Amino acid sequence: MIPAAFDYKRASSAAEAISLITQHGSDAKFLAGGHSLLPLMKLRLAQPSMLIDIGRIKDLSYIKDAGNHIVIGALTRHMDVETSKVLREHVPLLADAAGHVGDAQVRHRGTIGGSIAHADPASDLPATTLALGATYVVQGPRGQREIAATDFYKGFLESALAEDEMLIEIRVPKMQGAGWSFQKFNRRAQDWAIVGVAAWRRKDEAGVALVNMGSTPILATSVASAIANGASISDAAAMASNEADPQTDLNASTDYRKHLASVLVRRALEAASK
Amino acid sequence: MHWLPQHRQVDTRSRERDIKGRIMTITENMPTKIIGTRLLRREDPPLLTGEAKFTNDLNIPGALHLAVLRSPYAHARIVSINTAAALAIPGVVAVYAGKDLQSTWAGPMPCAWPVTPEMKNPPHFPLAIDKVCYVGDGVAAVLATNETASRDALDAIDVEYEPLKAVVDLEEALSDKTIIHEGLGTNKSYIWNLKVEATEGCVDAAFAAAKYKVKERYVQQRLLPMAMETRAVAAVPQPFGGDITLYSSTQVPHILKVMTALTLGIPEHQMRVVAPSVGGGFGSKLNVYAEELLCTALARKHNTPVRWVEERSENSQATIHGRGQIQTIELAADDSGKITAVRVRIIADMGAYLQLVTPGVPILGAFLYAGVYDIPQAYDFSCTGVFTTLTPTDAYRGAGRPEATYAIERAIEALAHSMKIDSFELRKRNFIKKEQFPYTAFSGLTYDSGDHLLAAEKAAKIADYAGIRAQQEKQNVPGATKRLGIGMTSYFEMCGLAPSRVLASLNYSAGGWEAATVRILPTNKVQVVTGTSPHGQGHETSWAMIAAEKLGISPDDIDVLHSDTAIAPLGLDTYGSRSLPVGGVAVALACDKVIDKAKRIAAHQLECAAEDLEFANGTFSVKGSPDRALPLAAIAFAAFTAHNLPDGVEPNLEAQVSYDPPNFSWPFGTHMCVVEVDTETGAVKVLKYVAVDDCGVQINPLIVEGQVHGGVIQGLAQALFEEAVYDSDGNLKTTTLAEYLVPAASDVPPITTDFTVTPSPTNQLGVKGIGEAGTIGAAPTVINAIVDALAGLGVTNMAMPASPQTVWNTINNATRGGKK
Structure with missing residues (x-):
């Protein structure tokens, strides 16, 4: 140690x-x-x-209402995301997902920016912000740029961040009253998800992303398309793994993960559709 | 003599309700009632505030730090070791390979339990010499002036290995295709048999005549003990004369002292072993480890203190593992379901070497495969101990007895299933009945006392067994994805290790007695010196309660000294739920002895015969003349001044007892568990857990309940969470707490504890051990509940741990009509 x-x-x-x-x-x-x-x-x-x-940079810890979206400083602790009134009102899915990260000690120390920049496909917040269509603001020697979450995750623990760049802000669109659900399946409450699902739905519009179903967080676009095309929830959920490529590890085989993903996507969409 | 159990109404529960919290004063003229109260543990304030000093907290100026380079291969020859780069690191004082220290050891590391005369035991040294036999086997030792340099040096040692084939699978190990210890010629360490037949051939005859037969195979997965405090050692030599003090996070300072002295050739009187605060053991610190020997030997060699602390992932590989058995159990039963014979075959994983009691662990369970049932002398048990290239196994909470209980309590479910009757009903038909106690078992052992039906019915009532069965009818309909199950286990535990003569018959190399000294100081304060060595059990509180009850003084006036061989030179330490029924009883006996001596002094001073005196509430008084009395305090001072003692009575009030128990203690009980299984995901949710245990008279119910809670969670962890997973090359895949799933508080259900109280007739306190009972009851209870929930889907067995994936796969195999 x-x-x-x-x-x-x-x-x-x-x-x-x-x-x-x-x-x-x-x-x-x-x-x-x-x-x-x-x-x-x-x-x-x-x-x-x-x-x-970078843990003591004071001006990178904030949650603010910026009109159509909420902006979150990269050094905002999970516990602050979880308990934020602004997020509970406008992006409840993210606040709820933050409450599933690790245990209370981890949530008091860990930061949303650290979690996203680490780009661990098994972490809860990369997939959740991906499902929500977030944009990440990064700063480097050449100034700031914005990267869509959909363009950010490049491989296992690899992101679009250059070596000399730092994630400074997460911009998340307001959910505008959409139904939502975060499903985390694990063996112990404190563990990484074996499979996790972040989902929201507003009528025929849906966003679904998967935790630990590949080398990056996975946007389940087939599911969203199926919902948009009027498919039933269970038919849409059957496509949960179309974009995924899950690994086998101590807790779950590839097949079991795919099965879990379809069950959890179905449950998430059912909850989000209520 | 109101404190003796036979003179006291045994009803700890009513006293529990009367008195909660700490008893500070004892009202005179009232019978003392310390035993049975929920006195808060005196151990807790220093532990909870961080003030307790563990071995690694000791400040030892000038100590060198030991680090051990460990083999990355499960099985390999050591071709060469180059230490030059490591030695060049600033702060590194010395680097030793196994060959360099070969002449240091007077003998190999000890195994104290040669279970058969033919048992094969490979030489085992603190550092491997020619070859390594498991991942984690010590290869080289570094001494450095600071811990960081010692770790850096490990990275700089260059070892060339010639890898050999790993032997991971037990059945493959038995084939001897790859022999691990070439000198032994086989991977079999021993075969140990226990065949008890009323008439020759009656086991086979019973199976031939049986109306019902079951044959089941169970796997007891390897477990990591995972004590909260990893191991730590510090050896401190005295500058002159050769004395050395060994501090270790151990359960067994006394055994460690003898074994270290023997292994290193140190005169025993020059060895002192101290166990400071010890953060849990669960059997994993009932051992003599390489690092204890390395620190002691190198401290002597360098004539300077040497210390070592284990890292967590090191603890996963270099500290013993538990369980590791493949069990086959067969039951024969007549048309009423009465069990007529039991046949058991065990393959037990020894790991790479035999540690202190490795081969004896499955033997401790050998007597319990008939469980709580009244079976005739038709019992056929055989265990084969086999070497693998994995971390050595050894005692882990319950040690052999959880495995045995699991097998019989799962097999009786299978028997009930084959008879299409309720398993509770089948248990009732086979229970040893209350009036049969003391009960001489098939094995010749005597079960001291019990009432299995009472405990089982109490558990059934609390768990609402009938209600759950009714709810199941409604809930577990075809297509249901949330299925309800209830499982039970009735257990008997052989603990309180142990009558020395019985240990002799099992070829164990030591006795099973325990020592206690009670010393009444001149001012009537008391020192209790015990040979037990607590590491979480609360002996300081409980032993003070026993002495307080006996001596009629407040527990606050009693200090309990332990775990330092200079202060408590005699003892056999803490394991096998032995501390209370052996060590605690020794404390009571020493109190009796000191009271006897005080009585002689009191009689002298009161000018009466000792027989005319009675002792109550800390006062000697003449029977029938309560005015003629002397308090113990007066006698204590009189014994100290020695001005006026009767002839032949020595000064001071002190008595020592070495107590060898006449029998094991036999706690028992019934556990029940209600689960809901999500058949879509395989997730198991424990809705309710009920433990009804009987450990006889309870000294402190608060501590008893704590032991049951911890034990149940540990058993539940085996059922649902924990497994030491190896790959086919013998690499442990679960070395950190991210992979090895020790449940946290948020992962365990509420546990309802309740008790029946059936005093043990074999000791004056009426007590039985409770340290391992929860662990023994929980694993089969949880698995029985899961199998019960899925019975309608054709599931008849469930591997441990019942992870969601395992449950899901098992359901799929059953519903596809696959093999069970």
Whole structure:
């Protein structure tokens, strides 16, 4: 449980963080809540030579109503997302999903930006923001740019973020009263999902994304199309894995995961349709 | 003599309701009532505030840090070890390979339980010498001035291995295709038989004549004990004279002292072993480990303290595992369902080496495959111990007895299924009846006391067995996706290890006695010295309660000393639910002995015969003349000043007892569990869990309930969550708590605990052990409930752990008409 030696710098602003990472290059890593990176370092599976601590950048923790969408600072803790009145009112699916992340200790330390930037397909918030059609704002030496969630996830723990870029904000459209459901299937409450489903529905319009059903969070576009074309919920749910490519691991085989995805998508759409 | 159970109405529940919380004072002229109260544990404030000192909390200036390089291969020859780069790291003091330390060991690591004279036991040293036999086997040891350097050095040691074939599967191991210890010529360690027949051939005859027969195969998956505190060791040599103190997170400081002295050739009187606060063991710290020997040997070699703390993923591989058996059980029954014979075949996974009691664990269960049932002398048990290239197994909470109980309590369900009758009814037809106790079992062992029907009916009432059965009729209709099930287990546990003569007959190398000293200080404060070594059980509270009841003083005036061989030199430590029925009884006996001595002094001072005195509420008084009395406090001071003692009575009030129990203790009970199974996902939800246990007289019901809660959760964890998963190359895939699924509070159901009280007639306190009972009851109860829920779908068995995927696959196989 003792990581390999590393240097440590604390950034007080996003600009400073980017300048530090530009300076130190690919051996440097951003440290936010530390709940993904530090366990890997303790097992010596990750050995960055430099940690740039962005955890104390004060102006990146916020949840604000910006008209058609809600903007969330990347360093906002899961617990703040879970309990935000603004999100409970306008994006209840995201607030609910944040309440399913890890356990209470994790939710007090972990951040929404850290979770998304880590791009773990088994994490709850990447898939949830994907289902909601979120946009991520990133900042780099060349300034800010926006990346749609649909363009962000490139592979297992790989995102569209350049090495010298930092995720600073998540923009989520308001749900406008859509029905919704977050289904997380796991063996222990604190675990990553074996399969998870984030879904919303407004009449014939639906958004469904899957947790841990491939190397990235998966947008289940076939399901949404089927709903748009008037399919029944169970017929649509049968297509849950069309875009997915789940792995076999200790908890679930590929086939079992696909089966679970169809059951959970059906349940999520039923709940979202009430 | 009001405190003796035979003179006291045994009804702990009414006292529970009367007195809650801490008893601070004992009102004079009132009978003392400490035993049976819910005194808060005195251990808790330091534990809950972080003040308790565990081995790794000890501040030992100048200590070198040990780190152990472990084999990444399950089976390989060590070709070469290059330590140059590691030695060059600043702070690294020394690096040793197994060969470098070979001459340090006076003998191999100890196995104290050669279950048969022919048992094969490969030499096992703290560091492997020529080959490694499991992932985690020690290969090299680093000493460094700081922990970080010691870990960095591990990465810098270059070992060349010649990989050999891993042996993971038990049945394949038995084939001897790949022999792990070439010198033994086989992977079989032993075959141990227990065949008891009233007349020769009666087992076969019973099966031939049986109206009903079942033959079932169960797998007891390997489990990781996962104590909250990983192991930690510190060896501190004295600068002169050769004395050495070994601090270890151990359950067994006394056994460890003897074994370390023998293995390292240290004169025993120069060894002191201390177990500071110990954060759980569950049997995994009932051992003598490589790191304890390495720290002690290297501390002597370098004449400087050496310390080591285990990492969590290291704990998963270098600390013993539990369970690991394939069981085949056959029952024969007559037309009424009465069991007429039991046949059992076990393959037990020893792992790569025999640790302290590895081979004996399945043997501890050998006597319990008839469970709580009245069977004739027609019992045929055989266990084959086999080596694999996996972490050694050893005692884990229940040790052999949960496995046995699981097999009989699952098999009786199968028997009921074949007879198409309710399994509760079948159990009733076979229970040993209350009036049959003390009951001489087929094995010749005597079950001290019991009332299985009472416990079972109480559990059925609390769980609403009849109501659940009625609800099932409505709910488990064809096509239902949420199916209800109820399962039960009635168990008998052989614990309170153990009568020394019985241990001798099992070839165990030590006795089963326990020692206690009671010392009344001049000011009437008391020291109780015990040979038990608590690591979560609350002995300080319970032993003080026993002595308080006996001596008529407040528990607050009693200190309990333990777990340091310099303070408590005699003892056999804590395991096998032995502490109370052996160690606690020893405390009571030592109190009796000290009271006897005090009585002689009191008689002298009151000028009467000792026989004319009675002792109650801490006061000696002349029978019939209560005015002529002396409090124990006065006698304590008189014994200290020694001014006026009767002839032949030595100064001071102190008595020591070594107590060898005449019998095991036999707690029993019935557990019931209600589950709902989601057949679409395979998820199992435990709706209700009821445990009705009987451990005889309860010293402290609060502690008893805590033991049952923890035990039930551990058994439930085996049923639903936990498994040490290996791949075919012998790599453990569940080394961290992300993969090894220890349930958290949010994952376990509410547990209703209740009790019946059937005092043990074999000890004066009437007590039986309760440390392992919950674990024994829970796993078969949960699995029985799941199988019951799915019975309508054709499911007849369920592998452990019943993960959602396993449940879903089992349902699919059953509904497709596949094999069970």
